[in-house]
Amino acid sequence: MKLLIAADMEGISGITRWEQVNITHAEYAYGRSLMVADVNAAVEAALAAGVSEIQVSDGHWNGTNILLADLHPAARLHSGNPAPLAMVQGVQNGFDAAVFIGYHAMAGTPEAIMDHTWSSKNIANLWINNQLSGETALNASLCGYYQIPVLAVSGDQALAAEASALIPEIETAIVKTATSRESGVCLPLEAAHEIIYETVFQAVKKSLDGKGPKPLNPPSPVPIKLEFMHSQMAARASYLPGSVREDGRSVSFLAASMPDAFFAFRTMSALANE
């Protein structure tokens, strides 16, 4: 089995606040050490369960959070940004399965550590195929387009609930329980790493036995809708040819396929940010 480990940072064990995931803040150095430790627990589990090839996609901020020297030597690293498929870069190159480590709940989720969808500055809501979606749905749908199932996720309790509602058979590793958007109860690191290890190990075993989640692939064409924080952001996003300004803050786009939907999403999000 060839496995992609897609890693974000807000759902990493021990992380509760923006300073810890912000590259300009002193707290970030510790945050990135926590991130690679969670990823390494997943790598070790995958190897023990029989995975033959592992690639890690560094999906937070500029994609250079994981220091190669600290990453398990069995894994290759997709590093840097912008990569074409961003948080799941590499998935287009032929994998059997993916797991998401350090993920977080979608924008607007109550009691969810750093709940947001792509950009907490710009994006209030995202709908893919008329379903309210966060980064788990966005990236799992991209994986699904390439026939790749997402076997497991790690993050807080809200992320686990969101992922289970989206992908019923997914395995979830809950490493912390949010008590607000920037507070929570964190497991000791050793216990958190053990949970990630057990979850990924079981998920990979199941998949190798022909069980577990199916790929999540919305039927084509794929309608998407973005609700921005402010009307001016929607105005700028609507400069994308083919987009439709739905109302003051919302713009929609009908994409031919999931990758096209993703590129339209990224383009509109970038335009909003101008």
Ligand SMILES: [Zn+2]
């Ligand atoms: Zn992130």
